[in-house]
Amino acid sequence: MAPRANWKGFLKVAELTCPVALYTAASTSERIAFHTLNRATGHRVHRQFIDTDNGKPVEKDDQVKGYPVGDNNYIVLEPDEIAAAVPESDKTLAVEAFVSCDDVDDVFFDKPYYLAPSDKHGEEAFALIRDGLAKKNAVAVAQTVLFRRERTLFIRAFNGGLLANTLHFDYEVRSAREAFSDVPEMKITGEMLDLAKHIIETKRGTFDPSQYKDRYEAALAELVRAKLEGKPLPERKPAKSEKVVDLMEALRQSAGVGKKEASARKGPARKAKAEPARRKAS
Structure with missing residues (x-):
């Protein structure tokens, strides 16, 4: 059964237009979810909005949006006023530019969606846009009204x-300079850098998402299963304590250099001890 589209509209490149649909590419709906219960009765509980002054519940029809402009002072916005501020949608993904794949930093990526043709009459135009992007290793930057x-x-x-990633706006992305302002400037050279490069090279591989498991989700599933079957609850394994060691020695051990040197030192000693033992036996 085909997935349900999140949005339908048109992908427009200059005068070329084709009908398309957006489908969610990543979802958390398969995660284990819990309800909040009353411990005494086992019944579900629900949230209520409470007036902070009189402590009484406020019904949905009496709730309104407010923008804070000071201590306990708000500008009230009515639902129809907010609705009027939402830009009108013409259901068109209008391509404004083509850029290189490396032109956008990953930090701007928000949510991924699959973009596919929604009508057989648009399949040829869709294939033309897709193959053109692939051949030029380019990306289309487009704008539309999506979810209001x-x-x-x-x-x-x-x-x-086609894969369509919504992008964060510039004002939403925090400054990397502020995050890294306390990182000291230092340049690593010599054997230390060589060992680091060697470790990276020996562990080089390809990304396979199926190899990375959600251990928390698996632990929750095991816990729920044990409770259902009346079995003893799984014991939590103690976390391994990491020792702070000399950086250079840690690099050598990671690269296998320390182990090789140690085995080389132990090798002759083992032979020296073994020789008298054979003579004694003879």
Whole structure:
């Protein structure tokens, strides 16, 4: 059964237009979810909005949005006023530019969506856009109103279709300079850098997402299963304590240099001890 589209509209490149649909590419809906219960009765409980002054519950029809402008002072926004501020949608993904795949930092990526043709009449135009992007190793930057907000999307060829990532706006991305302001400037050279490069090279591989498991989700599933079956609850394994060691020695051990040197030193000693033992036996 085909997945349900999150959005349908048109992908437009200059005068070329094709009908498309967006599908969620990543979802957390398969995670284990819990309800909050009343411990005494076992019944589910629900949240209520409480007036902070009189402590009484506020019904949904009496709730309204407010923007804080001072201590206990708000500008009230009515639902129809907020709705009027939402930009009108013409359901068009209008491509504004083509850029290189390396032109956008990953920190701007928000949510991924699969973009596919929604009508057989648009399949040829869709394939033309997809193959053109793939051949030029380019990305289309487009804008549209998506889920009541204007969004910028980063569209590239992917597995026979198109992958569209919504992008964070510039004001949403925090400064990396502030995060790294306390990182001291130092340059690593010599054997230390050579060992680090060697470790990276020996552990080089390919990314296979199926090899990375959600251990927390698996532990929750095991816990729920044990409770259902009335079995003893799984014991939590103690965390390994990491020892702070000399950086150079840690690099050598990681690269296998320390082990090789140790075995080389132990080798002659073992032979020296073994020889008298054989003479005694004879």
